[in-house]
Each structure stands twice: as C-alpha cells, then as structure tokens.
Amino acid sequence: xxxxxxxxxxxxxxxxxxxxxxxxxxxxxxxxxxxxxxxxxxxxxxxxxxxxxxxxxxxxxxxxxxxxxxxxxxxxxxxxxxxxxxxxxxxxxxxxxxxxxxxxxxxxxxxxxxxxxxxxxxxxxxxxxxxxxxxxxxxxxxxxxxxxxxxxxxxxxxxxxxxxxxxxxxxxxxxxxxxxxxxxxxxxxxxxxxxxxxxxxxxxxxxxxxxxxxxxxxxxxxxxxxxxxxxxxxxxxxxxxxxxxxxxxxxxxxxxxxxxxxxxxxxxxxxxxxxxxxxxxxxxxxxxxxxxxxxxxxxxxxxxxxxxxxxxxxxxxxxxxxxxxxxxxxxxxxxxxx
Ligand code: 5MM
Numbered sequence: 001x002x003x004x005x006x007x008x009x010x011x012x013x014x015x016x017x018x019x020x021x022x023x024x025x026x027x028x029x030x031x032x033x034x035x036x037x038x039x040x041x042x043x044x045x046x047x048x049x050x051x052x053x054x055x056x057x058x059x060x061x062x063x064x065x066x067x068x069x070x071x072x073x074x075x076x077x078x079x080x081x082x083x084x085x086x087x088x089x090x091x092x093x094x095x096x097x098x099x100x101x102x103x104x105x106x107x108x109x110x111x112x113x114x115x116x117x118x119x120x121x122x123x124x125x126x127x128x129x130x131x132x133x134x135x136x137x138x139x140x141x142x143x144x145x146x147x148x149x150x151x152x153x154x155x156x157x158x159x160x161x162x163x164x165x166x167x168x169x170x171x172x173x174x175x176x177x178x179x180x181x182x183x184x185x186x187x188x189x190x191x192x193x194x195x196x197x198x199x200x201x202x203x204x205x206x207x208x209x210x211x212x213x214x215x216x217x218x219x220x221x222x223x224x225x226x227x228x229x230x231x232x233x234x235x236x237x238x239x240x241x242x243x244x245x246x247x248x249x250x251x252x253x254x255x256x257x258x259x260x261x262x263x264x265x266x267x268x269x270x271x272x273x274x275x276x277x278x279x280x281x282x283x284x285x286x287x288x289x290x291x292x293x294x295x296x297x298x299x300x301x302x303x304x305x306x307x308x309x310x311x312x313x314x315x316x317x318x319x320x321x322x323x324x325x326x327x328x329x330x331x332x333x334x335x336x337x338x
Contacts, residue, residue, distance in 0.1 A: 001168050006215030007255060009133050009173045011285075012093060013217055014256030017324045018064035019288035020175075022260070023050055023295070024097035024136060026069055033295070039304035043071070049302065051077045051086070052309045053295075058317035059090035062324035067095045067136050067175070067289070073127065084131040095134040095175070096127045098163065102140040111152040114139045114159055117166075124170035134173040136219070137163040141178065143186045143194055143226065153201050161205035168215050175258070175289065177219035178202050182262050184226035188233050192223045192241050199249035213253040219289050220246070221262050222272050235268075239275035243282065252283035259286075261293030266319060267336065269293035270326045277329030287327040294319050 013020060025033060031041040039045055050072055053059075066087050073096055075083050084094045100116030114137060127135070139156035141148045156178065164174035178198045180191060199220065206213070223241035225233055233241075246257060261269040269290060277286055288294075297319055302312035325331040 001212070001215070002171065003212055003215050005171065006168060006173050006212070009093065010215060010217055010255040013065045013134060013173065014258060014285035014287050015064050016285070017328050018062055019290070019323055019327055020065045020067060020095070020258050021053070021063050021294055021320075022067045022136075022289050022291035023053060023072070024067040024069045025291065026097075026101065027071070033299055034304075037299050037303045045304065046071070047075050047077070047083075049299075050075075050083060052302070052313055053298065053316055054083055054086040054090065056313040056316050058313070058320035059087070059092055062320035063090070063092050065093040065095050065134060067097055068132070069097055073130050073132060088131065093133050094131045095136060096132040097136045097138075098123060098127070099137040102138075105152055105155060108147075108149050108151045110144070111142065111147055111149060112140055113152065113155040117159060117162055120163065120166050121170065124166060124172055128170055128172060132172060134175060134217070135163075135167050136175040136177060138177040138179055141180045141194065141198055143180065143184045143190060148194060148198075153198055157198070157201040157205040160202055161209035161211060164206055164211040164216055165209040168211060173215055173217060174211070175217045175219045176202065176206070177260065179260055179262065180221045182221065182224050182226055182264070183228075185228035186226040187229050187231060188223060188225040188237065188241055191221075191225060192245055195221065195223055196245050196249055199245065203249065203251065213251045214255065216254060218250060218254055218257045219260055220257065222259055222264075222276075224262075224264065227263065235271050235275050238272050239279060242272070242276055243279050247283075250284065254284050256285040256287065258289035261288070261290040264293060266293045266296060270319075270322045270331055271333075273323065274326035274329055274331035277327060280329070288323045290323065294323065
C-alpha cells in the first residue's frame with residue numbers, strides 16, 4: 001500500500017469548496033428516478049443524462065470526484081469520448097461503487113447486510129485500469145422497534161472493513177459509507193445513539209483489518225430525526241449533534257468526511273452542511289457526497305428532452321455551487337436566489 005498516494009487522493013476528494021457527485025445509481029435506482037420524470041430507462045438515456053452532467057461547467061469548480069456505476073465507468077459519450085475522460089478533463093476524480101447492494105441478513109429479520117466481497121480484489125485491479133482512484137461501499141442500517149441488532153451492525157462493519165482493506169491494497173481510496181436511514185419515527189437522540197454505535201464498531205473493524213484512516217474518506221449520515229418523528233429539529237441542533245458524534249467516534253487522522261443527503265430536501269442538505277462547517281475547528285475537511293440532493297433539480301429540469309439540457313446543467317450548477325459554499329460554511333439562504 002502506498003499510503004502517501006492514497007492520502008493525496010483522499011485530500012483532493014475533499015479539497016476546499018468542492019465535493020463528490022454520487023452518480024452511482026444501480027439500474028433499479030436510476031429506473032425509479034427516470035420513472036419520476038417520465039424517461040425510459042435505456043442505456044442511451046442513462047448515457048445522455050450522465051454525459052450532460054459530466055460536461056457541465058460546475059464540474060470544474062465544485063465537483064472533486066464522481067462515483068460511477070459499473071456500466072458508466074465503461075461507457076462512451078455520444079462522440080466516442082469515454083465518460084471517465086470527461087470527468088478527468090474537468091479536473092475531477094473518477095470513482096466506482098463496488099458493493100452489490102444490501103441483501104436480507106440471515107438471523108436478523110427485517111435487516112440487511114451489504115454484499116459484494118467475492119472477486120473484489122480482481123475487480124479493483126480492473127477498475128484501477130479503467131481510471132477509478134476511489135471506491136464506495138454502502139451499508140444500510142434501519143432504526144425501528146428492536147433494530148438495529150448487534151448482528152446487523154457487526155456484519156456490516158466487518159464487510160466495510162474487508163472492502164476498505166482490499167481497496168487500499170489496490171491503490172484505491174475507500175469511501176466507507178455506513179448509512180443510518182432517516183425513514184423511521186425515531187427522534188434525533190436515537191439517531192445520535194445508533195450512529196455513534198455504528199461508527200465506533202466500523203472504526204474498530206477498520207482497525208482490525210489494517211485499514212489506514214489517512215487513506216480513506218468517511219461518508220456518514222447527518223444526525224437527524226426520522227422523517228415520521230413529530231419533532232423535527234432546527235438546523236443548529238442537527239449541526240451540533242452531528243459534530244458531537246463525529247468528534248467522539250471519527251479519528252482525526254481521517255482526511256475527510258463527505259456526507260450523504262439521505263432523503264433530506266435539497267436546501268436542508270445544504271443548510272445542514274454549511275452549519276456544520278460554520279461550527280469550525282473540525283479536525284477533518286467536511287463536504288458533500290450527494291446523490292439526490294445534487295441531482296433531483298437537474299433531473300426535473302431535463303425530463304429527458306434534449307432542448308432542456310442547458311436548463312438542467314444550470315440547475316445542477318446551482319446546487320453544486322450552493323453545496324460548494326456550504327462546504328466552507330459560507331452558504332446562506334440569500335445565496336439560493338443569486
Ligand atoms: C446515488 O445513489 C447511490 C446508489 O444507490 P443504489 O446502490 O441503491 O442504486 C447511493 O448509495 C448514494 O451514493 C448515497 O446514498 C448518497 O446518496 P444520497 O441520495 O443519500 O445523497
């Protein structure tokens with residue numbers, strides 16, 4: 001493992017005012033997104049959509065890296081240019097989602113474990129050749145009556161650690177994403193408690209697996225109440241709880257934290273990120289690795305029509321710019337109108 005090289009890539013992924021575009025929707029997930037805007041889920045439409053995102057001017061200024069799905073890392077733009085090259089030409093780093101999704105966990109009804117470790121070493125060798133310099137693996141933890149269980153937290157942390165060790169062995173920076181879903185009726189204190197537990201378990205497994213914190217990026221959820229919880233907390237409360245948990249459980253040697261948006265509104269995801277950075281004195285760079293909160297607006301503006309591409313690129317540019325500001329703690333609601 002060349003730790004200096006991994007550390008250098010990780011630092012670029014969280015460079016000041018820039019963040020990561022999570023464009024790694026698997027075929028099923030992109031179908032859901034396309035269904036919502038009346039676009040047929042064909043290989044060409046997926047290519048056209050991602051091509052205009054990667055050709056947007058916002059890429060150069062605000063997007064440090066792009067997480068791709070297996071199909072996309074192999075795809076070429078309409079003019080034959082590999083999509084990976086469009087990303088590199090914008091000064092951004094191509095990355096790859098390598099997990100095979102969350103599957104039912106034996107022994108723990110209603111819970112999942114993320115699979116995809118078989119053959120992963122060989123896949124990393126190929127992805128490196130295709131241009132990927134970082135990877136992503138997402139564990140999914142749900143909060144409800146009696147869950148998460150120890151079995152679920154432990155199994156997911158072990159899988160994340162085995163994935164991250166293989167990534168580093170192959171010169172690829174692992175994004176470690178343990179996502180606690182915000183779908184439930186739980187309050188913010190429960191999210192804080194479960195997130196602390198999951199992070200503690202994950203970093204302990206990363207340690208046992210020999211993963212070097214200097215060569216990884218953490219992609220956590222923010223500390224928010226479940227969507228169905230009666231009490232929704234203020235932006236300041238979310239920021240304070242999030243910083244508290246991260247300071248307790250994330251080593252300061254981790255170069256960066258890049259949040260997922262997890263179903264928050266576009267503006268909430270931006271406002272929370274900005275408030276977290278505004279607290280200041282954080283030992284890591286803190287930015288975004290958003291899927292929905294960066295793409296919902298351009299998808300709606302595009303709606304599958306070539307004549308809407310410029311409008312959709314502008315919508316993407318706006319959200320990328322807002323989140324770029326948030327990554328330095330400098331966003332305010334007034335910026336949204338600008
Ligand atoms: C873009 O969505 C990612 C892939 O989802 P599937 O494997 O389910 O198709 C997802 O992992 C995403 O990278 C993260 O959850 C962050 O995205 P959000 O939308 O939460 O910001």
